[in-house]
Amino acid sequence: MSRAYIPARSRLRPLAAALTLALAVPGTAMAQTAKERELEARIAQLERMVEQLVAERAATPAPSPAPTASPAGTSATAAATSPAVSPLPAGAQPIQNTTILTSASPGTSFSYGGMIKFDAMVTDTSDGRMVDGSAGRLFYLPGAIPVGGDDAEGGDPYTDSHAQFSRFWFSVDHVTDGGDKVKAYIEADMFGGGTILGNTTNTNTHGLTLRHAYVSWNEWLAGQTWSNFMDVSALPEAVDFVGPTDGTIFSRQAQLRYTSGAWSVSVENPETTITPYLGGPSVRTEDNVLPDLTARWITKGDWGHFTVAGLLRQFKNEDEDEAGAAVSVSGRFNIGASDDIRYALNAGSGIGRYLAFGLGSDVVQDENGDIHALDGAGGFVAWRHAFTPKLRSNLMYSMATFDNEVDYTGYGVTEKAYSVHANLIYSPLPKLDVGAELIYGERFLEDEREGDLSRLHTHVKYSF
Helix, strand or coil: CCCCCCCHHHHHHHHHHHHHHHHHHHHHHCCCCHHHHHHHHHHHHHHHHHHHHHHHHHCCCCCCCCCCCCCCCCEHHHHHHCCCCCCCCCCCCCCCCCCCCCCCCCCCEEEEEEEEEEEEEEEEECCCCCCCCCHHHCCCCHHHCCCCCCCCCCCCCEEEEECCCCEEEEEEEEECCCCCEEEEEEEEECCCCCCCCCCCCCCCCCCCEEEEEEEEECCEEEEEEECCCCCHHHCCCCCCCCCCHHHCECCEEEEEEEEECCEEEEEECCCCEEECCCCCCCEECCCCCCCEEEEEEEEEECCEEEEEEEEEEEEEECCEEEEEEEEEEEEEEEECCCEEEEEEEEEEECCHHHECCCCCCCEEECCCCCEEECEEEEEEEEEEEECCCCEEEEEEEEEEEEECCHHHHCCCCEEEEEEEEEEEEEEEECCEEEEEEEEEEEEEECCCCEEEEEEEEEEEEEEC
16 A cells, blocks of 8 residues: 655654754753853754754655546647646656647647458459459449440459558547637548559559548638538448449548538639540549539437438530539438438539549540530438347348530440349447448440349448
């Protein structure tokens, strides 16, 4: 048991009193002689010496307890003042003698989290294999389904496994004395490609990918995050990275957003994707001047949520420009405690790069070099059912279609794609998910060729 610390002044005062009493008692018993004055002088000198010693000891600070790490989400100020959780083992020395401090404002709270996600899948494609290491080998990507014609040979199924979608995030939150709320958030995963040695032959190294990086101040947000045109809350729970990719609006990009109640508006990073005259791979022009403009309205309650979003865009290729617009309707409807329906319907002129990871382009080029916005539409519907608190299932259907001007695009471009998903997810422990998902998807070209994909996708995911 450790001895309680007693200040030096308190410990030395009894000593001074005892000395004084020991010297004073004989003096009182003596007759009033000349030595009495000498004795009183000696007592006064000893008192001064004791008082000086007490003052010196009092100036020495008491030993500080060993610092302890603050739990996630606590502020640096709270960590500095919180008591030790447990004493150090006998003979152990603290790593440092001071609390870790940051340059953040006092009262700022810090939190972190993420997930470890292991994916393993077996894929069978009818018209040739997807390139090893490509995105379509990691998650369902309709634009990556091979389409090679009647004489194409798919070959045997192939297996892939990876942990690239593991991620972590860090958040900083602060409320000023005036009530202003300030937040900074950054998130990354490992879906950033490999280095020279980053392949399945040796190290499986993968680069870091920035997902989110933004700061918000009350109603304002600046930085990179989900597009205001995207309804993340409507996405179904999938074993696959996205799930119903064909009909999903999916975009993260830099933006400036303002939110007031049910309304939010944003100006977002622009980009134009173009299909060259008579077809060919879609390319980015990187000539945009005006940002993409979005607006969203949402209502929510115990029944779920419903939201409508609009998008206005400028398309530009050198000296040519065009305008486009799109709308998205989506939401979630709760059916009792164990079931819900999630859905989205998206359509517009020049919706290309926002829909299905750019399954179609934004614009197409004619023989004169002029550009024309490409009409497209897509959507999904998903049913979630919880059998028990630990076991649940999701059924999904998703599709996308494009109104190509074949005189400009040719017949080798994607006309439509669809997919069906069914999964079963089990959580033996909180935050731990083990799941399996069956996926079937098809992609059709304007010349009526088609290719299909069948996949069994499994995962183990632990969120923290």
